[in-house]
Amino acid sequence: MADIKEPENTIVMETTKGTVFIELFPDIAPKHVDRIKKLTRERFYDGCTFHRVIEGFMAQTGDRSGTGREGSSHGSLKSEFSNNQHLRGTCSMARGNNLDSADSQFFICFGDCPFLNGQYTVWGQVIEGMESIDRLKRGEPARDPDKIISMKVVADVN
Template sequence: MAYEDPENTLVMETTKGPVVIKLRPDLAPNHVARIKELAGEGFYDGIVFHRVIDGFMAQVGCPHGIGTGGSSKPDLKAEFNEEPHVRGTCSMARAQNPDSANSQFFICFEDAPFLNRQYTVWGQVIEGMENVDQIKRGEPVKDPDSIVSMKVASAL
């Protein structure tokens, strides 16, 4: 598969099928660098979608599978931007503290304007959104779907 910018394209294989994400280093350079670093280390491989809310979003990236953890790397400073949260937006999850994003992220099923400028948008699904739509719902999810593998396209 040929990608326009393989260095800034994520290929995520999920239990529901492939999802291709265009990375946006122009919006959030530090968050994109972290996602690429973790993907390159295989951090996301096998991690479950632990919080999936119909009509809202699917969240993933906790190594414990319950939303309480992150990678061993330091938390990131917020890179809030003007990019709106729309269907297919990839944005970082965080705790109350704006500078607490680490490895967890979510993909919006629908437009979520109430998140705008409160969470760091770092990417957009460009292929496979129909697979994201199939991810099993729940909080927590019983028998959740997962990321089988996630790699930067240039590393494939």
Template sequence: MRRLAFAASIIGAIMTTDTNGAAAAGPENTLIMELKDGPVVIELRPDLAPNHVDRIKELTREGFYDGVVFHRVIEGFMAQTGDPTGTGRGGSDKDDLRAEFTDTNFSRGTIGMARTQAPHSANSQFFICFNDCSFLNGQYTVWGQVTDGMEHVDAIARGEPPRNPDSIVSMKVQADTQ
């Protein structure tokens, strides 16, 4: 009986761990970002960046990201959004955040906080990597990972800025939709 209980606990641990070794996100740590081509599921990483995750959830719950354009989209690199002015120079009215840098790899689908040259200047803008961007490791805060719908991110119009930019139709914390 003990062996059976032990095996069940091991299987449970395996089933609730993602490919990065982090505990799988529940509804409170999952975002649904609706794009023109379909939904993108984002696993939040409070284990890496608790303050950034709190900010993203706070802004999401305020509807801040709804309708915001992707203002900088570079083929083979990333898609950047989160500036309500659409210029790349704006942000929320909240204070900037202190960096929460880690050695987590910026792989395809990794989401990081955009910032100026100043390390502690992240506010509301973020980017999603199209490909491996390991050259960013340790220099930007990782706060999330696309777990489903990356094909919709791949379809975002390219440009700096794009001629006809795509936008976030809506973004919700999954717990708020249930």
């Protein structure tokens, strides 16, 4: 079982490849963490595919259409860049060309991605289950892509 420090700031994500625990970083990205928790509690992420999975780079999800072109009904967030590095297991918000265009889509880094530092909002870190992310089918999109079965805030799990 994952070493969970704060159940209110930990996500458990059930994927088609296994369970992943993510520690949230409200101190460095409070608005993004609030958005992730809001969408999680709305069950927005349940059923989302990993629509962009690039070997050695990252796995992206958070678009209910599975195309990578859509988001939630909550609109864009202002960036919250930090000194946190994009390392293996880092969870960061995807965005368009506009630095303040993150909404619901996020990615998890397979390895260190220093070229992303200071350009994308880091909001969490995989603390257990990275091997499940490693097993996701690759592609843009992958054929028969893997999915998030369910995503919950640990404090809400009975």
